[in-house]
Amino acid sequence: MSEYKGMFKVGECAKYYGTEDAKVIHEEPKGVSIHNVHQHDAVIVGAGLAGMFAALELKKAGYDVAVLTKLFPTRSHSGAAQGGIAAALANLEEDHVEWHFFDTVKGSDYLGDQDAIEMMVKEAPKIIYEYEHMGVPFSRTPDGRIMQRYFGGHVKDFGRGKPVLRACMAADRTGHVLLHTLWEQCVKNGVRFYSEFFVLSLILKNGKCIGVTAWDLINGGIHVFQAKATCFATGGYGRCFSITTNSHANTADGLSIFLRAGFPLEDMEFVQFHPTGLAGSGILLSEGARGEGGYLINDLGERFMKRYAPDKMELAPRDVVSRAEWQEIMEGRGINGQQYVYLDLRHLGAEKIKERLPQVRELAMKFAGVDPIEEPVPIQPTAHYSMGGIPVTISCRVLADGKEKWLEGCWAAGECSCVSVHGANRLGTNSLLDASVHGKRAGKDMVAYLSTNPVFEVLPEDAAEPAIKEVEWLLNSNGPERPAELRKILQENMYTLCGVFRKKEDLEKMYDIIKDLQERYKNIHIEDRGTKFNTHLMEAIELGHLLETAEIIVAGAINRTESRGAHYRTDYPKRDDENWLKHTLAWRTEEGVKFDYKPVVITRFKPEERKY
Amino acid sequence: MAEVIFKIFRYDPEKDETGRVQEYKFEPQPGWTVLDGLNYIKWNLDGSLAYRRACRHGICGSCGMTINGKNRLACETQIKDLGTSVITIEPLRGFAVIKDLIVDMEPLYDKLYAIKPYLITKTPPPTDKERLQSPEDRKKLDGKYECILCGCCTSSCPTYWADRNFLGPNALLKAARFLFDSRDEGFQERIDAIDDKHGVWRCHTIFNCVEACPKELNPTQAIVDLRKLVIRGRL
Numbered sequence: 001m002s003e004y005k006g007m008f009k010v011g012e013c014a015k016y017y018g019t020e021d022a023k024v025i026h027e028e029p030k031g032v033s034i035h036n037v038h039q040h041d042a043v044i045v046g047a048g049l050a051g052m053f054a055a056l057e058l059k060k061a062g063y064d065v066a067v068l069t070k071l072f073p074t075r076s077h078s079g080a081a082q083g084g085i086a087a088a089l090a091n092l093e094e095d096h097v098e099w100h101f102f103d104t105v106k107g108s109d110y111l112g113d114q115d116a117i118e119m120m121v122k123e124a125p126k127i128i129y130e131y132e133h134m135g136v137p138f139s140r141t142p143d144g145r146i147m148q149r150y151f152g153g154h155v156k157d158f159g160r161g162k163p164v165l166r167a168c169m170a171a172d173r174t175g176h177v178l179l180h181t182l183w184e185q186c187v188k189n190g191v192r193f194y195s196e197f198f199v200l201s202l203i204l205k206n207g208k209c210i211g212v213t214a215w216d217l218i219n220g221g222i223h224v225f226q227a228k229a230t231c232f233a234t235g236g237y238g239r240c241f242s243i244t245t246n247s248h249a250n251t252a253d254g255l256s257i258f259l260r261a262g263f264p265l266e267d268m269e270f271v272q273f274h275p276t277g278l279a280g281s282g283i284l285l286s287e288g289a290r291g292e293g294g295y296l297i298n299d300l301g302e303r304f305m306k307r308y309a310p311d312k313m314e315l316a317p318r319d320v321v322s323r324a325e326w327q328e329i330m331e332g333r334g335i336n337g338q339q340y341v342y343l344d345l346r347h348l349g350a351e352k353i354k355e356r357l358p359q360v361r362e363l364a365m366k367f368a369g370v371d372p373i374e375e376p377v378p379i380q381p382t383a384h385y386s387m388g389g390i391p392v393t394i395s396c397r398v399l400a401d402g403k404e405k406w407l408e409g410c411w412a413a414g415e416c417s418c419v420s421v422h423g424a425n426r427l428g429t430n431s432l433l434d435a436s437v438h439g440k441r442a443g444k445d446m447v448a449y450l451s452t453n454p455v456f457e458v459l460p461e462d463a464a465e466p467a468i469k470e471v472e473w474l475l476n477s478n479g480p481e482r483p484a485e486l487r488k489i490l491q492e493n494m495y496t497l498c499g500v501f502r503k504k505e506d507l508e509k510m511y512d513i514i515k516d517l518q519e520r521y522k523n524i525h526i527e528d529r530g531t532k533f534n535t536h537l538m539e540a541i542e543l544g545h546l547l548e549t550a551e552i553i554v555a556g557a558i559n560r561t562e563s564r565g566a567h568y569r570t571d572y573p574k575r576d577d578e579n580w581l582k583h584t585l586a587w588r589t590e591e592g593v594k595f596d597y598k599p600v601v602i603t604r605f606k607p608e609e610r611k612y
Numbered sequence: 613m614a615e616v617i618f619k620i621f622r623y624d625p626e627k628d629e630t631g632r633v634q635e636y637k638f639e640p641q642p643g644w645t646v647l648d649g650l651n652y653i654k655w656n657l658d659g660s661l662a663y664r665r666a667c668r669h670g671i672c673g674s675c676g677m678t679i680n681g682k683n684r685l686a687c688e689t690q691i692k693d694l695g696t697s698v699i700t701i702e703p704l705r706g707f708a709v710i711k712d713l714i715v716d717m718e719p720l721y722d723k724l725y726a727i728k729p730y731l732i733t734k735t736p737p738p739t740d741k742e743r744l745q746s747p748e749d750r751k752k753l754d755g756k757y758e759c760i761l762c763g764c765c766t767s768s769c770p771t772y773w774a775d776r777n778f779l780g781p782n783a784l785l786k787a788a789r790f791l792f793d794s795r796d797e798g799f800q801e802r803i804d805a806i807d808d809k810h811g812v813w814r815c816h817t818i819f820n821c822v823e824a825c826p827k828e829l830n831p832t833q834a835i836v837d838l839r840k841l842v843i844r845g846r847l
Contacts, residue, residue, distance in 0.1 A: 072717070074761050075672040125740070132742040135731025135795065137750065137757045144744035170757075176671055177757060184730035218710060247666045280643065283669045363669060366688050369643070484655030527659030530626040533711040536659040 036223045039456060040066040040192075042446055043212060043227035045199045045254060047071070048078035049175075049432060050414025050439035051233035052182040052191070057443025058229075059189045063450055066225065067191060068214055070198040070249060070538070073183045077235055077247040078435060081175025082286035082359055084149060084167030085131075085436070086429035087124035091145045092165045094156070097121045100166065102158045102605060104430060107317050108423025109565035109575065110607035111267070111583070111600055116394050116419045118603065120430075123437045128168050131436070136181045138170050149356075150291040153317040153427040153612075163315050167429040172286045172359040175432060197223065198538055199234075199253065200467035202261045202410075203459070207400070209410035210457045213467035217538065220531025222464050222471065228454045229446040231411040232258075232390060232398075233439060239542075240550045241383035241499070242491035245274055245284035251542035252549035254416045258390050259548055260466075264402040264585040264596070266418040267388035268549070269556030272426055272566045273500050275321035277382025278368050279340035285379060287428040289343060289360050289372075290314040292352065296325070297342040297376060298333040304341075309612040316612040319425045319566045322381040326500040335378060342376035349373075381500050385426050387566065388556075389418040391585065396442035402585035403598050409454070411446060413438040420583065423600075424565020474540050475531075479523030483540045486517050486524070490543075490550060498554050503570045507558045514551050521547055552586050555593035560584060577607050613640050614697060618649055620661065621702040623709050631709065634658075640691050646679055646701065647686040650713075662712040670826065673760035676767070677713050678702040683764035683824040704767035706776075719776065720763045723783035726805050731790060732798025749794035756789035756834060758827050765821035765831050777810040781821035781831030784812060788834035791841060799845055807842045 042058045044051045047069035058065040069076065088095040100121040105112055132138060132146060139147035148165040156164045170177040186193070196217040203211040203224070211226040234254025238246025255265055275296070276285040290296075296314050298304045308324035309316035316324075325341050334340055345353055345360075350373045353361055357372075364370045364377045390412040391402040396419075400407040414435040421434055490513070497510040521544060528536040562576035563569050582597040615637055623631040636653045644652075647668055654661045664674040668687045675686040679701055680694055691699070707715035737743050759782070766772050766780035779787075787806055790796045806812050812835050821831040 071666055071672075071674065072721075072761075075666045075674050077667060077672075080667050080669070080671050129737075129740060129742050133733075133737040135790075135793070137753045137793070138742075140745055140747045140750045142747060144746050146742050173671075173758065176760070180757075181731075187725060188728075188730040247672065248668060249666045281668075359671075366690075367643075367645075367669065369690075482655075482659070484659070488655075528662070530624060532625050533662050533714055535662045536654075539654075539659075 036221070037226060037459070038066065038223060039226045040064050041227065041450055042066070042229040042231070043068065043225045044231045044233060045212060046076070046233035046235060046414070046416070047073035047193065048076035048233060048235055048414060049178055049182060049435035050442070051231070052186050053436055053439030054231050054233065054411070054413060054443035054446065055191045056182065056185055056189060057440055058446055059186070059191045061447040063447065065191060066194060067186070068194045068197045068199055068212070068225065070196060070217065072195045073186070073193060074180055076179060077250055078432070079176045079179040080245070080247065080284065081432050082172040082284065083151060083288035083291060084169040084174050084429045085128065085178065085432040086151070086154060086166050086427070087128045087168055087433065088121065088166060089125055089128060089146060089148060089168065091141055091148050095164050095166055097124070099156060099158060099164065100124065100154070103154050104421065104427055105605045106159055106610055107153045107425055107427040109425055109610055110577070110581065110605075111420065111423030111564060113420050113601035114603040114605065115601045116421050119394060120421050120433060120437050124433055127433070127436050127440065131178060131181065134181050134185050136170065136177050138168060149288060150315060151428045152287055152290065152315050152321070154429070155312070163312070167291065169288070172288050172357050178432060178436070198541070199257070200470060200541070202257055203463045204261060205457050205460055208408040208457065209398075210459070213464045215467070215471060217533055220534070222467050224459065224464050226456055226459060227409070228456060229409055229411065229449055231396070231413060231442050231446060232416055233412070233414045234416045236386040236415040237546070237549050238383045238386070240491065240494050240546050240553065242495045243277060243282035243380065244383040245277055245282055246383065252545045253542065254412070255389060256545035256548040259552065259588045262587070263398070263400060263407070264391060264587045265388060265552055266391040266402060267420060267424075267556070267584050268552045268586060269560050269584065270387035270424050270566045271383055271553065272318055272385040272387060273322040273381040274318055274384035275325055275381055276343055276379045278363065279378035279380045281367060282380075282382035283363060283367050284382065284384065285343065285360050285363060285377065286357070287318070289345060289357055292356050293348055295344040295347070296321070297344050298328045299335050299337070300333060304328050304333070312612040317425060317427060318384070319568070320612055322500050323568060325381055340378040340380040343379045344376040345372040346374070346376065383495070385431060386415055387418070387420070387422040387424065387426055389416050392417045392419055394419065395445040396438050397445065402596065411442040413442040424567060470541065471537065474526055474537055475529055477525045479525050481520045481524040483524050483526065483536070483543045486520055487543050487546065489513065490517055490546060494550060498557055501568055501570050502557050504558065507554055510554045511551070511558065514547060514554060518547050518551070548588060552588060552593060556584050556586055559595055581607060613642055613644075613692065615639050616649070616691060617698045618653065619698060619700045620713070622712050625711055644691050645687055646689045646691060646699070647675055649691055650686060650701075662714050664714055671760060673762035676704055676762035676764045678704060683768045685762060685764070685826045688826055704763055706767045706769070706773050707763070717763055720761070720766055720780070720782060723766070723779045724786055726779060727783050727787040728798060728801055729786050729790070731793065731796055732801055733795060734797045743795050745794050752792045752794070753789060755829050756785060756792065758829060759785055759789070760827060762826060764824040764826055768820040768824035770818055770820065771814055771816050775810060775814060778814045779806065779811050781835065784815070784838060785829060785831040785834045788838055791838065803842065803845060806838055807846070812838045812842060
């Protein structure tokens with residue numbers, strides 16, 4: 001170690017962003033005690049598309065809304081979405097919302113609730129135009145309208161026709177432009193952000209949600225956020241797996257906070273594996289690559305999709321393609337017998353690749369050292385999207401019992417929620433749509449609720465008790481276990497034992513591993529004992545969330561003895577509508593995971609076999 | 613791969629009077645990026661190391677830092693491409709250090725707010741339809757809309773080091789993204805901020821920002837284009 005002679009100004013600690021115009025009720029010394037109590041009409045947790053759309057609706061209606069995020073808003077993972085956002089605009093060819101409706105139902109393997117799906121696809125065109133009016137730089141057709149491309153599972157004529165141009169796109173940076181544009185609109189409208197605030201717990205009183213507690217990452221200290229309306233938009237949990245497209249931040253925080261408060265999660269066994277993750281890291285290559293005509297090739301140089309989806313080939317939905325890849329790999333036809341196959345774009349030509357798939361090319365070059373113009377790209381299935389989540393109504397109200405009873409004052413939207421519009425498998429480009437439509441719907445419903453003039457409930461004395469305990473325990477922890485080691489064991493085993501193909505023995509083994517890890521977690525230690533920007537503290541808290549959420553995923557996967565959508569059991573390879581055409585609700589209790597079920601809402605399309 | 617040494621700037625506001633350098637030796641796997649190296653250190657050698665990271669594929673803009681003297685995203689920088697076994701990693705220059713590699717980005721965001729970073733329109737949009745924009749007009753946004761707010765450009769700018777009120781390449785590129793958008797009608801709203809001694813005229817065309825941008829954008833060109841726009845607009 002040597003003294004640093006650089007050009008930095010140190011010790012000029014960042015100014016505190018949290019209190020400038022918030023109503024500070026009382027202040028206590030910093031540290032693990034309560035630092036500040038803030039009051040806002042509405043508090044949103046998470047600043048991706050869902051969170052910011054909700055915030056915008058509230059702000060435009062004149063309410064005082066605060067958005068809490070453990071990152072900075074534009075770092076949210078919505079920005080990583082590449083290919084597009086679905087809407088039947090029919091800008092280039094005939095398309096109808098009813099076709100989109102059918103495709104989404106079929107894609108969900110009939111587990112999606114059809115009332116919710118119908119509403120979403122009907123609102124899709126409106127939300128795209130709203131985005132355009134906000135300033136999203138969409139790619140354009142020759143006549144100046146929004147450009148659309150093909151995407152897996154989106155076809156004409158109620159599943160009978162050819163693929164349809166439905167995915168509205170901005171090159172292959174669609175999520176990035178939507179996220180930045182929403183943030184710009186929030187800036188314009190004066191939405192208040194608490195960036196780098198890490199939410200720790202719900203505050204409940206008399207069966208109502210009256211706010212959250214959060215840890216101020218920059219300065220340290222617990223903050224209490226009191227709200228009349230609280231919305232969770234915390235995204236997914238891909239970090240339960242070692243190979244994932246998800247950000248380091250997608251650690252199931254929001255979901256496990258609900259589990260801890262005694263609420264159920266819905267359909268958590270359904271985790272989508274994206275077929276085109278860069279081999280080794282799992283970094284996402286857009287499905288746009290297949291939408292533009294990319295081929296999938298095995299070691300024999302065959303377009304192997306002809307055996308699995310002879311009609312739609314590479315444009316079959318993600319679960320089908322991921323399983324096809326894994327099947328090829330298991331049968332020894334991975335490239336050189338390894339756990340990957342090739343995505344071949346060469347026949348598209350340099351010009352098309354550069355214009356339509358610039359980011360795919362950049363990612364392949366930077367992270368795999370392969371230029372898709374010259375060479376095929378090694379890819380493997382990668383944990384991508386969480387269909388399950390916090391059970392909510394069609395207006396995004398959180399269901400305390402998973403079925404009917406609203407947890408008053410609480411909403412959830414986007415990937416952390418389960419409406420359910422994706423059922424057992426989500427179609428590509430429906431996630432940005434879900435986050436946007438339901439973020440907006442949550443915001444609108446919160447506005448309606450706030451207009452009835454609810455009051456701020458008096459905070460219970462122990463409002464921040466669980467949060468304080470958790471942080472104090474970790475800051476003083478000195479057991480032998482290292483968080484990174486436990487996380488690695490969890491993630492690697494989840495990928496192999498609870499991945500694309502699942503079976504009873506593997507899943508039970510995984511469940512035992514998780515129980516063992518949960519015990520070991522009690523004996524961890526962290527190596528940073530400070531309160532200022534303690535990223536080791538944050539990682540340890542996130543690991544706790546991952547361990548609890550993974551338990552629900554695996555228990556659900558053991559419990560569901562059928563194959564549907566993204567959940568594929570080799571020991572139960574058929575879909576079983578007689579016993580399993582229903583949503584799983586799972587609670588985490590002292591005695592293990594407890595299950596209940598609720599029926600799927602079927603309004604128009606009767607379940608039929610799902611073939612592509 | 614052979615062993616490498618990461619020489620990392622460390623500063624803990626609760627312990628250190630000033631910054632220091634700490635060395636970590638390890639053997640990276642083939643294909644590792646600098647971020648993979650930092651993660652390896654954090655997860656195996658020293659859990660107290662603080663840095664920002666999120667998407668790890670160059671789209672979120674969290675992990676801008678100075679690597680071997682050049683501003684880059686840690687997640688996109690292959691260790692082997694650096695061509696040295698001793699790798700120096702420092703926080704982005706020009707911003708106050710909060711802890712280790714984490715800097716206070718708020719001044720960067722403040723400059724963005726100053727140029728009104730959102731589409732400004734006066735003509736109402738069509739109801740339930742998109743505004744039209746020709747592919748040629750849309751093409752004018754290429755090289756401008758892709759910015760990820762990582763701060764690598766502004767942090768590399770000597771003019772910004774000398775004048776902390778300079779809007780900097782990041783905010784000016786963002787201003788260009790809107791001013792060259794055929795749908796935008798916010799010239800008057802933005803002109804006073806950019807046509808200012810701390811605005812477009814402060815740039816000395818040093819081109820550090822161009823070299824630093826991990827998305828290969830050209831803020832200097834955008835600033836020059838803005839100058840022409842300002843002059844034409846003022847005439």
